[in-house]
Amino acid sequence: MKFRVVWVDDSKDWVESIKDEIHDHFKKLFNLDLLCFEDVDSARETFEHKYVDLILVDCNLGNISGDSFILELRKSRIFSQIVFYSEDRKNLNKLKAGDFFLRKVHRDDLRDAVKEIASSADELYRNPAFMRGILLSEIIDLENLMEDLIARAFKGRAKFFREMIIDNYDAGFTFDAKLRFVSRLIKLTKEKDEIKDKLSDLEFTDTKFRKKVLKKRNILAHASLRYDRGTGRTVLISSELIDFSPTWFHTTREDIHEFKQKIKGLRELNIAGA
Numbered sequence: 518m519k520f521r522v523v524w525v526d527d528s529k530d531w532v533e534s535i536k537d538e539i540h541d542h543f544k545k546l547f548n549l550d551l552l553c554f555e556d557v558d559s560a561r562e563t564f565e566h567k568y569v570d571l572i573l574v575d576c577n578l579g580n581i582s583g584d585s586f587i588l589e590l591r592k593s594r595i596f597s598q599i600v601f602y603s604e605d606r607k608n609l610n611k612l613k614a615g616d617f618f619l620r621k622v623h624r625d626d627l628r629d630a631v632k633e634i635a636s637s638a639d640e641l642y643r644n645p646a647f648m649r650g651i652l653l654s655e656i657i658d659l660e661n662l663m664e665d666l667i668a669r670a671f672k673g674r675a676k677f678f679r680e681m682i683i684d685n686y687d688a689g690f691t692f693d694a695k696l697r698f699v700s701r702l703i704k705l706t707k708e709k710d711e712i713k714d715k716l717s718d719l720e721f722t723d724t725k726f727r728k729k730v731l732k733k734r735n736i737l738a739h740a741s742l743r744y745d746r747g748t749g750r751t752v753l754i755s756s757e758l759i760d761f762s763p764t765w766f767h768t769t770r771e772d773i774h775e776f777k778q779k780i781k782g783l784r785e786l787n788i789a790g791a
Contacts, residue, residue: 518763520547523563526575527555542632546639557586568774569597576603584611594658602627645753648766649737655773656734662780663695696723706788715786721779729772
């Protein structure tokens, strides 16, 4: 199973000196994809195209502080686990408590922190109840992005539309209906020559969305948890006869992240005046 780590620290020599040790914490448990960057600008592109399981961030990054970068990530709806570290413990107070997936440590304790995370991740990523919860929360976040895109299409009446339709359970504005609405916005916008090519580059199709997100979301929503006496573990059972392996969960997470980026791209293109 793949585990992707992004490490941002401009102290190249120090990173190189312990990189192998960090890698060793994961190699028996995961297929580690460790991406190291000396600056934030280089790291940003990774978050646009790939899902990241763990982020290691130094406090001092030159043109931007580590804590500011973390706040930027959260505002961009990136909820990966983060370890924020510094040689000066006073710097750790720059980020307030309250982020469940944020850990603050002295730089000397980074090795131990990563080792603990690797060990707990191995257990959690093989726990279907945990992974199901993570994926469903990611899908909810994707749905929220779609709702925001749709509401913007109503411009001055966006607030009214959100209150009367999106937030009104009785209105029956289902996930599927939201997808059809977004597809309709794309169709209406394809006639605009100035963004036609950019729309094509995004490759957002309702067929792929249904296969990679909606279908898997329905599978997860209707699957049930059962105790397997043979293994002594809790397993996830679906009428679709899905093998809920760590690889299936990881691939699904990648698919969700892919469409999050597509929705963000549609919003940046200002489709249908959104």
